Amino acid sequence: MPETLTADQILEAAQDVLRRFGPSKATVVDVARALGVSHGSVYRHFPSKAALREAVTRRWLSRAHAAVALAAKADLPAPERLRTWLATLFDSKRHKVLDDPELFATFTALVRENSKVVADHIAELTAELAEILRAGVAAGDFKPFDDVDQTARAVFDATNRFHDPAYAGEWKQDGIDAAFDAVCSLVLAGLAR
C-alpha cells in the first residue's frame, strides 16, 4: 500500500480495467475507482484519457514483442533467422488471438486508435528485419540491396497478412500455414544472392 500514487500503478490499473470492461466501456473513473482514488488524481499523471490509453498500448505492445524479439535472436544463418523471426511473429500473434480472442480484440482496438504507436512499433520491427538483412548481406547469403531499410519494409509489407491483426480472422483457416510458407519462401527467394 504505497503512500503516493505513481504513473505505473495507474497504468497497471488501467490495463486491468481495459481487460475487464473492454475498450469501449473502460473509463477514467473506473481506473480511479480501482485504485481507490479520485479521478482528478489520475489527471495529475496523464494529461488525458487518450494519453493514458496510449501509454497502456505502448507498454502492452512492447512487452508482447519482447518475447518475440528474444525468441528470434537465435544464432543462425540470416535466411533461417529471417524465417524464424517471421514465423515467431506470426505464431505469437496467432496464439494470442486463439487463446483469448476477447483480450486480443481489446488490444487490437487500442492499437487501432493510436496510429502513432503503430508507426513506432513498425519502425522497431523493420529495424530488427534490417539488422538480419545486413547480416545476411555481409555473410553473402543475400544479394546487396540498394536500400536495406526499404527492403526490410518490403519484407514486412509482403508478410502483412501474417502479422496484421486485421487478418486475425483468417489465422485459424485451414491452409494458412501453407500460405505463410509460400509467402516466406517467395520472399526468401527474392532476397537470395
Place this chain on the structure above:
Amino acid sequence: MPETLTADQILEAAQDVLRRFGPSKATVVDVARALGVSHGSVYRHFPSKAALREAVTRRWLSRAHAAVALAAKADLPAPERLRTWLATLFDSKRHKVLDDPELFATFTALVRENSKVVADHIAELTAELAEILRAGVAAGDFKPFDDVDQTARAVFDATNRFHDPAYAGEWKQDGIDAAFDAVCSLVLAGLAR
C-alpha cells in the same frame, strides 16, 4: 418505362440508393420508393436485403475489375505483365479512393459484409495471376513452381498492402510508390529463374 419489374432494375436502383444514402442508411423501402413500387415487389426478386446487397456488391466488384483485367492484358513478357497487372490493380483502387472517398467507403463497407464475395473475387484474381505465372514458366522467365496456384496466392498476399481497401488510408502517403516498387521487385526476384 417497362411493364414488369426486373431484377436488373432493382439492382440499378439499389446501387443508386446505396451511393446516395450510404450503406447504413439504405433500406429496401428506399429502393422500392426509388422504383415507385411497394417493397413487397422487391422481395419477389431477392429473398432478403442481404441477398440484394450481395448482388449489388458482386456486380459492382466485377464491373470495377473488368477495366483492370483488360488494361493488364497487354502482350508483354510475363515479368513485365505481372508488374503491370499489379501496378494497374493498385493504381485503379488508389484512383477510386482519391476521386470519391465516400463512394469508396460505401463500396468497401459492402465488400466487408460479404466475405463470400471477397473470397470469390480473390479466387478470380489469383486465377489471373496463375495464368501469368504459367506463361512465365513456359517462356523460361520464371522458375518452375511446385504449385502455381499457391504461388499465385503468395504473390497476391505479398502485395496485400497495395490492394486491400483496409490500407486505403496509407495510399496517399509519401513514399507509397517506392514501397510498392520495393515489394514488387522483391516478389519478381523471388519468381525469377
Place this chain on the structure above:
DNA sequence: GTGATGACAGATTTCAATATCTGTCATTTT
C-alpha cells in the same frame, strides 16, 4: 508546497419510448 479531492461545465453515453424497417402472406390487380 506537494499531492489529493470533489464540485462543476460541457461532452458523451445510456435508456426507454417511438418510429421505421424487414420479411411474410392473404388479398387485389391486370
Place this chain on the structure above:
DNA sequence: AAAATGACAGATATTGAAATCTGTCATCAC
C-alpha cells in the same frame, strides 16, 4: 395465373431526456 400490393408481427433504428464521463480548478490535507 402471374405480378403487385399493403397490412401485419417482430426486429432494428431513431430520438430526446437523464445519467455518466471528461477535464479543470479552487480548495483541502499532510
